[in-house]
Amino acid sequence: MFFTYLRRELRRRRKAALVVASGLALGIALVIVVNSVSNGMGKAQDKVLQSLYGLGTDMTVTKAADPDNVQKPHFKFDAKGDGDDSTQSSDLVMAQGFTTLPTSTVGKVGDQKGVASAVGGLSLRVMKVDGQFARGKIQMEQNGGKGFGRQGGQSPQGKVVGGGADFDVNQYTVFGTDVTQPALGPLTSSKITSGRTFKTTETDAKVVVADSAYAKEKKLKVGSTVTIKGVKYEVIGIATADSGDAAANLYMPLKQAQTLSDNKDKVTTIYVKANDSQEIGSVKSAIQKNVSGTTVTTSADLAKTVSGSLSTASDLATTVGKWLSITVLVAAFLVAGLLTSSAVSRRVREFGTLKALGWRSGRVTRQVVGEAVVNGLVGGALGIALGLAGAYAVSAVSPTLQAQLGSSGGQGPGARFGGGGGFGGAGRQAAKSLDVALTAPVSLTTIAVAVALAVAGGLIAGAFGGWRASRLRPADALRRVE
Incomplete structure (x- = not known):
């Protein structure tokens, strides 16, 4: 009887039911789109942060550079040969960005409570100067009688013409990575698109x-070779950064990087993965307490330094967008409740007659609430469909957002490791822009929330109408009889 009467009443009042369902649908659809865009913002920011940290890294441990002990570029060229020209080339390999830490610090960090794994890396900047000295030539001239030789004759005068130096300076970055732990470090933010990555046995191999x-x-x-400080390294792979901005120009085994830069058993950065992402704060505190003199930077700390349109859009999605969706949703619930209550007012004779025939107030209330819940579920279905369509439209358009990341005094990709490496070091300079495509993924949690909102909307609307219906008396119906 309940469902039969419910079906008949909804069919008879389908226009009013559709109005209530449409209001709820708009509110639910907006909630889905805003949440999906927020998820997309989070994924975009994660992608940007992974380009700095590397996949799977929760925090980094560094030691700020001492401004009074910064290594300055110094090149020394020796005289060569007796020929007209002398070709010179010199490579200067320096640790950049931070003060180096002993490799023993990696083990100390790894022993802290909550740390799943820790791996060290050495960030280097290579300055290559090569060019040619050209010897000048002496051009003889007569002194025009102003000078006299020993015999009273004219003495020829000479001047040096031509010659000089022509040198090019080329800078690039090299990152020494621990090949025995390939799951951590900045190389994980790139995909090998040609060749292969390092083998775990290539701890001291001359490969890049x-x-x-x-x-x-x-x-x-x-198969190509690159030469650094007279040592030839074979290119075994080509890596493409997921974010479009690589951590370094070249990657090599950590031991080779330490040898090149005369930093035996030293690292500049320690990459840390926590056992549980919920414990990152406590892990950071433990490292800062037990490993003195270091700076611990988490992904949350780094996210605060990201600016540009990505940051602006993220702020809008998390503040204005969420408040707007909440406001619209509350308005939709109130409108649904008021419309349901108004519909009950128009059904005074109906409910009064039913009570006169023996229906109790509770049964009348359940009937009204049942109709409102069905309206809510219909609105939820429509809202989910509209929300999915909106999220699909955002993903299809895939607008490009810019993320401004702190860079360093170095040049070219990967320069952010210098002077703070994007983590806020002393030498930090102008920001570097990355383009990130925005998507709007819809999670099952979002769908579940939408269904819950639909039911809640129906219950709220039913509560308005049920309360009104429960107060009706059979005598009210008799007063409306003409």
Whole structure:
């Protein structure tokens, strides 16, 4: 009887039911779109942060550079040969961005409570100066009688013409990575698109992986060689950064990087993965307390330094967007409740007659609430459909947002490791822009929330109408009889 009467009443009042359902649908659809865009913002920010940290890294441990002990570039060229020209080349390899830490610090960090794994890396900047000295030539001239030789004759005068120096300075970045732990470090933010990555046995091998942009610029490919300080390294792979901005131009085994820069058993950065993402704060505190003199930077700390349109859009989605969706949803609930209450007012004779026939107030209330819940579920279905369509439209358009990341005094991709490496070091300079495509993924949690809102909307609307219906008396119906 309950469902039969429910079906008949909804069919008879389908226009009013559709109005209530449409109001709820708009509110629910807006909630889905806003939540999906917020999720997309979070994924975009994670992608930007992974380009700095590397996939799977929760925090980094560094030691700020001492401004009074900064290594300054110094090149020394010796005289060569007796020929007309002398070609010179010199490489200066320096640790950049931070003060180096002993490799023993990696183990100390890894022993802290809550740390799943820790791995060290050495960030280097290579300055290569090469060019040619050209010897000048003496051009003889007569002194025009102003000078006299020993015999009273004219003495020829000479001047040096031509000659000089022509040198090019090329800078690029190298990152020494611990090949025995490939799951951590900045190389994890890139995909090998040609060749292969390091083998765990290549701890001291003369091999490198080149970033794709740098490889294109220098016309490198798998099998090519690069020379640093007279040592030849074979290119075994080409890596493409997921974010479009690589951590370094070249990657090599950590031991080789330490040897090149005369930093034996030293690292500049320790990458840390926590056992539980919910414990990152406590892990950070433990490291700061037990490993003195270091700076611990989490992904949340780094996220605060991201600016640009990505940050602005994220702020809008998390503040204005959420408040707007809440406001619209509350308005939809109130409108649904008022419309249901108004519908009950128009059904005074109906409910009064039913009570006169023996229906109790509770049964009348259940009937009204049942109709309102069905309206809410219909509105939820429509809202989910509209929300999915809106989220799909955002993903299809995929607007491009810019993220401003702190850079360093170095040049080219990967320069952010210098002077703070994007983590806020002393040498931090102008920001570097990254383009990130925005998507709006819809999670099952969002769908579940939408269904819950639909039911809640129906119950709220039913509560308004049920309360009104429960107060009706059979005598009210008799007064309306003409």
